[in-house]
Amino acid sequence: MSLRQTHELHKRRYGRNLGVALTLAAFIVIVFGLTVVKVTRGDFEPPRGEVQN
């Protein structure tokens, strides 16, 4: 029997790690996408009056 035998538990751990990694990657994409939309729509621009001052 190999010392490196893969237990069912290792598969479950791998699945869990992969799930967390994909969730974090998706979160990064969402925050990036949201930022692009907000910036291009001008949501973060100060009111006109403040710019003139």
Added chain:
Amino acid sequence: MSDASINASTAQSVGRQDEASFGDYFALLKPRVMSLVVFTALVGLLAAPVPVHLVIGFCAILFIAIGGGASGALNMWWDADIDKVMKRTKGRPIPAGKVEAGEALALGLALSGLSVIMLGLATNIFAGAFLAFTIFFYAVVYTMWLKRSTPQNIVIGGAAGAFPPVIGWIAATGTMSIEPWLMFALTFMWTPPHFWALALFMRTDYDDAGVPMLTVTHGRRATRVHILVYTALLSLLAVGTAFSGIGGPIYLAVALVLNALFLRGAWRIWRRDEDMSEADNFKVERGFFKLSLLYLFLHFGAILVEALLKPYGLGGWS
């Protein structure tokens, strides 16, 4: 890490019944409840008279869903003791020994904070604050306080499940008006007959767990009367909504058919006694419960159709 230590940790983990998979953590978020939250929040968002950017709309629904999931995890953390007793819930990750109660608490709190902040940033502060209030209402007011102390638990607790379309509307408009509250009232009034029908045919589950459901505190006859009264009030509200800003001829047609069927089901439940129900294994009560799922889905579906047709001059009464 050596192979010996891997084997040791493997043995240890196997001893702890089961090590959780990603799906077990996801199950803490109550995916089926989350699907209802997603759908009703989406209808609230799209029925609002303000167009929403696709990405912002997607983020709003996602974070409302995560907020709903977070409150589900907090509910599972608090209710782990009664979930263990009830047949319907003993397969949940905590009673099944897959996830520790503390992990559910941590996940619930972390996702609550994340969803509220992100919804606030993606849409507006009002929507974020309302999501925070909804999570508080479900996790604290319903789960910790009302669920085990009053037979009206389902009535008041149903409000938590009814808030998503209001949050969706606020996310789109930043303001409040009567229409989202009509959607709120629809889910709010629908929840009691839906759960009381379930309590009738799940029989001993709530007794065993000591949850003061109406069936336990006031008896099964009173529960049947309550189902009929709530269904009658719900029908008035559901049909009346057809003449509001979110209604229209399609919604009216759907509401008339569904409410006639729903009233008929409630009437039949009211007319039956326990012997009749047991004789056919609660066929009518089970049928009413199944119809209730379709009832809510199709009402919100009709509101959605009316909203989607409006840009083409077809939706609503105009």
